Amino acid sequence: MDIFQTLESEVRSYCRGWPTTFDRASGSMLYDENGKQYLDFFAGAGSLNYGHNNPRLKxxxxxxxxxxxxxxxxxxxxxxxxxxxxxxxxxxxxxxxxxxxxxxxxxxxxxxxxxxxxxxxxxxxxxxxxxxxxxxxxxxxxxxxxxxxxxxxxxxxxxxxxxxxxxxxxxxxxxxxxxxxxxxxxxxxxxxxxxxxxxxxxxxxxxxxxxxxxxxxxxxxxxxxxxxxxxxxxxxxxxxxxxxxxxxxxxxxxxxxxxxxxxxxxxxxxxxxxxxxxxxxxxxxxxxxxxxxxxxxxxxxxxxxxxxxxxWQDDKLEKGTLAKGEHVGRSLTEIAESYPDVAMRAKGRGLARGLQFGDERIAEAVCRQAFGRGLLMETSGPVGEVVKIMPPLTITDAELEEGLGLVAQSVKGALG
Incomplete structure (x- = not known):
């Protein structure tokens, strides 16, 4: 990755949290140049509601x-x-x-x-x-x-x-x-x-x-x-x-x-x-x-x-998003309640969800742990205290469940 470090401006940010070089993407997945798979809970900062390389749109x-x-x-x-x-x-x-x-x-x-x-x-x-x-x-x-x-x-x-x-x-x-x-x-x-x-x-x-x-x-x-x-x-x-x-x-x-x-x-x-x-x-x-x-x-x-x-000619996607969002909300609440001694709470609506921590260093550590497990998430909030969860709206139930499991593992890993 020398070319990025030597030629590209220091203003770059996402690549610092996800230090790999991506090559392909499909649906809710990205793949780096070595073929490693990453589940996407970022969705292009909300630009990829319909997933990567959606076949109908492509x-x-x-x-x-x-x-x-x-x-x-x-x-x-x-x-x-x-x-x-x-x-x-x-x-x-x-x-x-x-x-x-x-x-x-x-x-x-x-x-x-x-x-x-x-x-x-x-x-x-x-x-x-x-x-x-x-x-x-x-x-x-x-x-x-x-x-x-x-x-x-x-x-x-x-x-x-x-x-x-x-x-x-x-x-x-x-x-x-x-x-x-x-x-x-x-x-x-x-x-x-x-x-x-x-x-x-x-x-x-x-x-x-x-x-x-x-x-x-x-x-x-x-x-x-x-x-x-x-x-x-x-x-x-x-x-x-x-x-x-x-x-x-x-x-x-x-x-x-x-x-x-x-x-x-x-x-x-x-x-x-x-x-x-x-x-x-x-x-x-x-x-x-x-x-x-x-x-x-x-x-x-x-x-x-x-x-x-x-x-958008029917309400199938809307209902699916609401149902998936409620499931994510329940899962995040369960994670937060599993650590009563840690300042943590679930928040959000639809498939824009988050886990807010009292210490922003924990949120950063959760996202770092997630990347190591093949899950892409970013932090948000005034000091980066919120782990932000925004998968494609077209994510499958199985992929969503896999990702939520990785979130739980990443929180556990970050908290030691």
Whole structure:
């Protein structure tokens, strides 16, 4: 691995926790160049909800490439884009009675967030954005300004302004009523809070530590925004496309955000693709006012369309995800209860789950033990205190059971 160490930047991170060179991947498995198999409880940080090299999606993409389908198209009209838009409307939006315009902001989740923030400011004429403690929205400057992690924020090298953090659900561990601080600042003319253009929120904070907001808290937030004329942006980049069960993670709360950010698994095959969904009344962009070279990656359109047609025309995947998620939650709770003297608790929703430790060194050791046993997991949370479990939604019951057994062994190994 000398070439990676000598030529690649020191900024690389995942490869340090998983010191091998991967070569192949299929379904829920990766294989290194020596043929060693690893069960994937990472899923490309949520980009591979349908697994590695999903055969249905692969066939659709190969057929498209073999017939010389357009690959790069900026924002030009293509057959592949039309198929995606029609499928998204027929399979996702109309059955949920959601009315959104679809914007292609660029290839990544940060692009979707940047577009959402710019549009909210343009629509309202205000600058300030409300974000939440432990949020993560991306690494570009606008997205970073509404991100909570101090290490990531410090990398900006300049002041990150025009954003004000508020306490996320249960930040004070139930000691204060919901939105007490937020409502007080909004009502107090002496608070110094600039009138917000929008609130941006994750229904489950993945990078922030698998913090799942209660549905009543999300409904309360939506109501607060409506009463005060503040736009509500839901960042569904990691938790959308079925990660929590339903296609959109906010469906469980019965809310309808003004703007929704999608990326990661919307690309189906792990291809770069992002969507910013906008209520029609908010679509006030001038042509070309927000653009980018890689808005039209047509193989991603093809894979995304095939994923919608394969997995979202019925509720089989959704029900499977919810059932598997409950099983994972029970298993993690059992692990935590097996060590009453260790600060450890299970958390999460759907197939976004975690084990939180009082000592982040234990979480790191669990993931290190897991890698040695052929299981890929990462840590999350402010100091990496949560072992994060996010397998592909298409993982088989047998693979899931195998992985949970490896998690239990890894916790035992880490605790000595």
């Amino acid at each position: 066939r659709a993409v190969l057929d498209y490439i073999e017939r010389d389908g357009v690959t790069h198209s900026l924002d030009m009209n293509t057959v592949a884009k039309r198929d995606l838009l029609e499928s998204f409307q027929d399979i996702v939006l109309e059955p949920r009675e959601l009315d959104y315009k679809v914007m292609f902001p660029g290839p990544a989740g940060a692009n979707a967030v940047e577009a959402a923030l710019k549009l909210a400011r343009k629509v309202t004429g205000r600058e300030s954005i409300i974000n939440f403690t432990n949020a993560f929205h991306g690494m570009t400057l606008g997205a970073l300004s509404v991100t909570g992690n101090s290490m990531k924020r410090s990398g900006a090298g300049i002041p990150l302004v025009h954003a004000t953090p508020m306490p996320y659900d249960n930040y004070f561990e139930g000691q204060t009523p919901d939105f007490l601080f937020f409502e007080k600042l909004l009502a107090d003319s002496g608070s110094g809070l600039n009138e917000p253009a929008a609130v941006i929120v994750e229904t489950v904070q993945g990078e922030g530590g698998i913090n799942a907001a209660r549905t009543e808290w999300l409904r309360g937030l939506a109501d607060l925004c409506q009463r005060h004329g503040i736009l509500l942006i839901v960042d569904d980049v990691q938790m959308g496309c079925g990660r929590t069960g339903p296609f959109f993670s906010f469906e469980l709360a019965g809310i309808e955000p003004d703007i929704v950010c999608l990326s990661k698994s919307i690309g189906g095959y792990g291809f770069p693709l992002a969507l910013t969904l906008i209520k029609p009344s908010l679509d006030v962009w001038e042509p070309g006012e927000h653009n980018g070279t890689f808005r039209g990656v047509n193989p991603a359109f093809v894979a995304a369309t095939e994923a919608l047609r394969t997995y």
